[in-house]
Amino acid sequence: MRGRIARAAARAGRSAGGIRLVAVSKTFPLAAVEAAARAGLADFGENRVQEAAGKIDESAGLPVRWHLIGHLQSNKARQAAGRFHWIHSVDSAKLLARLDRAADDAGTAPRLLVQVDLAGEAAKHGAPLDSVRRILDAAAATRAARVRGLMLMPPWNEDPEATRPFFRRLRELRDTLRAEGADDEALAELSMGMSHDFEVAIQEGATMVRVGTALFGRRSPQAAT
Numbered sequence: 001m002r003g004r005i006a007r008a009a010a011r012a013g014r015s016a017g018g019i020r021l022v023a024v025s026k027t028f029p030l031a032a033v034e035a036a037a038r039a040g041l042a043d044f045g046e047n048r049v050q051e052a053a054g055k056i057d058e059s060a061g062l063p064v065r066w067h068l069i070g071h072l073q074s075n076k077a078r079q080a081a082g083r084f085h086w087i088h089s090v091d092s093a094k095l096l097a098r099l100d101r102a103a104d105d106a107g108t109a110p111r112l113l114v115q116v117d118l119a120g121e122a123a124k125h126g127a128p129l130d131s132v133r134r135i136l137d138a139a140a141a142t143r144a145a146r147v148r149g150l151m152l153m154p155p156w157n158e159d160p161e162a163t164r165p166f167f168r169r170l171r172e173l174r175d176t177l178r179a180e181g182a183d184d185e186a187l188a189e190l191s192m193g194m195s196h197d198f199e200v201a202i203q204e205g206a207t208m209v210r211v212g213t214a215l216f217g218r219r220s221p222q223a224a225t
């Protein structure tokens with residue numbers, strides 16, 4: 001996996017050191033995380049707070065960081081802010097404020113990404129394009145949590161080339177927001193790309209790729225994605 005990341009980075013004229021591999025361990029037991037951690041992986045992604053909480057608590061001795069990559073309901077903000085190092089799914093200024101309050105109370109400093117809904121899929125999760133700037137404005141005033149970039153979960157397509165325009169648009173959105181004066185640090189990361197399309201995402205500027213199946217194998221069909 002690191003080899004494929006390094007080759008994709010080299011093709012794009014980028015350094016592999018600028019790309020973080022988040023191993024998506026959802027539905028897999030802690031033993032799988034322990035084995036991957038022994039093999040040198042340090043970042044793990046989960047999409048459900050409830051499922052992750054047990055694993056995170058049991059993994060307390062492991063040198064790993066936990067990423068929440070799935071939708072976060074605001075009533076779970078407190079649980080999430082106390083456990084995850086990274087939360088990729090902030091989609092409103094209200095959720096941002098809740099997470100910040102919870103992190104402040106818990107004495108944690110989670111780093112947050114704003115999930116952007118580029119496809120206008122109102123039924124899905126992610127902040128509509130026109131609200132991203134408002135969330136970044138609110139981010140300037142957080143006390144404990146820190147916004148560090150953007151995240152994309154594009155519409156599914158088997159063909160990575162069909163997804164490339166979405167990856168490109170997320171990068172262009174980042175560039176536009178920077179040009180408009182948004183804080184550089186708040187836009188440092190682009191979380192995009194999964195097992196079947198991370199190489200294309202890296203070509204388009206991903207700094208975090210979220211890879212499950214290609215590392216751990218297929219998830220059981222009845223498990224939620």
Ligand SMILES: *Cc1c(COP(=O)(O)O)cnc(C)c1O
Binds near residue numbers: 024
């Ligand atoms: C499950 C999941 C992934 C990983 O998907 P794979 O195809 O198994 O690599 C990445 N991102 C999100 C948000 C996910 O829910």
